[in-house]
Structures are given as structure tokens and as C-alpha cells.
Amino acid sequence: MLSICIPVYNHDLNALVSSLHEQGVNLNIPFEIILADDASEKNYRTQNIKLDQLDHVKYIQLDKNIGRAKIRNLLASKSSFQYLLFIDCDTIVPDDNYLKRYMPYLKKGIVVCGGTTYYNSLKNKQFRLRWLYGTKREEKTAKQRGKKPNRSFMTNNFLIHKELFNKYKLNETISGYGHEDTYFGYQLKKEGISIIHIDNPLIHVGLETSDVFLNKTREAIRNLLKAYKYTEHDKEFASMVSLLQAYSRVKQFKIAFFMRFGYKTFKNLMDKNLLGSKPKLWIFDLYKLGYICIAEDES
Numbered sequence: 001m002l003s004i005c006i007p008v009y010n011h012d013l014n015a016l017v018s019s020l021h022e023q024g025v026n027l028n029i030p031f032e033i034i035l036a037d038d039a040s041e042k043n044y045r046t047q048n049i050k051l052d053q054l055d056h057v058k059y060i061q062l063d064k065n066i067g068r069a070k071i072r073n074l075l076a077s078k079s080s081f082q083y084l085l086f087i088d089c090d091t092i093v094p095d096d097n098y099l100k101r102y103m104p105y106l107k108k109g110i111v112v113c114g115g116t117t118y119y120n121s122l123k124n125k126q127f128r129l130r131w132l133y134g135t136k137r138e139e140k141t142a143k144q145r146g147k148k149p150n151r152s153f154m155t156n157n158f159l160i161h162k163e164l165f166n167k168y169k170l171n172e173t174i175s176g177y178g179h180e181d182t183y184f185g186y187q188l189k190k191e192g193i194s195i196i197h198i199d200n201p202l203i204h205v206g207l208e209t210s211d212v213f214l215n216k217t218r219e220a221i222r223n224l225l226k227a228y229k230y231t232e233h234d235k236e237f238a239s240m241v242s243l244l245q246a247y248s249r250v251k252q253f254k255i256a257f258f259m260r261f262g263y264k265t266f267k268n269l270m271d272k273n274l275l276g277s278k279p280k281l282w283i284f285d286l287y288k289l290g291y292i293c294i295a296e297d298e299s
Helices: 014-027 042-053 068-078 098-105 125-138 142-146 162-168 180-190 210-230 242-252 256-274 281-298
Strands: 002-008 031-038 057-062 083-087 111-113 157-161 195-197 202-204
Touching: 002 014, 002 068, 014 031, 014 042, 014 098, 031 042, 031 068, 042 057, 057 068, 068 083, 068 162, 083 162, 125 210, 125 281, 142 195, 157 162, 162 180, 180 210, 210 242, 210 256, 210 281, 242 256, 242 281, 256 281
Parallel strands: 002 031, 002 083, 031 057, 111 195
Antiparallel strands: 083 157, 111 157
């Protein structure tokens, strides 16, 4: 019935898998938990491989990192059941009814997103930018996400029929970090497949430090431009990404040069704010807009 697919990279999965395993047993349904380790460091592999001893758990170890899209496609290919629940490894379930809330949606031809949430407070200021972005931009109710369902699609917590996933899959040429899920949501929208959003969030606990998050943001922007080219600069794709909408206006008014100049001139000041204890998201937005102008100019 249900294959729970978890790509793993440098995280201890014992708490997450134990909770999911207990919930699956209590529901009394056919299920499996598939863990695909994408070449994690040895200490994480040592911790996680023990989970293979649990009933219903399958552990796959990769010697070479293959990336976010390819490993999810691999998980689907190794699954035994017709419904796939994809879960990111750096999350935890909020309560004992997480799997139960997905049960009414085990139907052919639908895609369901549960959402993401964060802890209300943060002690370590090193993670402030990632936490702020998550709580202000990613943490949304099902009602909020449902207003633009395909735009709000994320791979961290979603249910899909295996046949539907295999028909489209994630684009493996969008490697590295970011926007393979945006492109997948776009593909579904083009095919008239709407995404259902429910209030069943996972708690995102694997926060990156601010400097790592900025590095990943730049990588994600390069991926975004790559995905945009794949769509032949489709306006429908651009409408799904606020950064592309802003960038389109920049090009329309022919001010990309000034955005590139502003990014290079004020980058150190923006870095100081974004890497500090009180980052501002409007500065982060300007940072991204300036960088996308540079990234496309260099591509």
C-alpha cells in the first residue's frame, strides 16, 4: 500500500524512522520505509544502517552522491507499493497521527502536500537566516498553500501515486540544490494535475548556518535559471516563482545592469546583515535579485 521514501544525507534517522515505523504498525497497513543514503559521512552511515534490522525497513547505501532529484527517482524505482510518501531526512513528525492523516488520500492520480513547520524559537543565532526564511516564507497553512497549489509544491513532504510519479519523475539534469521541485510542480500544472494541500506538516529541524544557506541560495538560483531555460522561458513557469517575476520586471525596465552593480557594490554590507543576528528578509530578496542578474549574465 504505502512506501515511505527517505533520501538520506548526513543525518541520524533513528528518531524519525522509529516514529514512522510505530505509526505504520499501529495503522495495520502494508508499508515499507526505504532509506537511500546518498554517500553520507561514515559516522552517519554507521548510525543509520542499523535501521535495516527493523521489519518493513530497507536500507540502500550509495558510494557516490547522485543528488536530490536522482535519489528520489531511485527511491521510487526501489519501492514495492503503489503509493509513495516522500519525506526529507532532516525533519521529525509532529505527533503520532502523521501517517493517519494521509490515509484518506490514498487514491490514484492525486498529489498531496502536507507542508512544513518550524520550532517557535531559535537559540543558536548561526541559523537565524534559515529559520527566519522558513518561518516567514515556507511555513504556511493548507489554505494559504491551496491558493496557488502547484506553486507551493515541495518535495520534503508529499504523497503521490507511483504510476503518476513515474510518468513525470524529477528532472535529473537539475542537479545540486534547489528547484527540482519547482519544475516538477510546473510539469504537473501543464498536465492539468492540481496538487491537494493538507495541514500535515513535518517539523524542519536540519537548519543550515547562514553562510551555508547563502551558498545554497546562489546554487538554487543557478538551478532556477536552468529550469527556466528548459521551459523555454515559459511565462507560466515564471508566474510560479516570485524571484522570476521580479527578474522579469527588471528586464522589462532594462535595469539589470544597475542590479548587478548594486549587488557587487553592496554585497559586503548585505552579507554583514544576512550573516548577523538580525537579518532582514527584504535585504535577502535584494541579494537574490542582484545575484540572478549576475548568474544569467554569466551563464
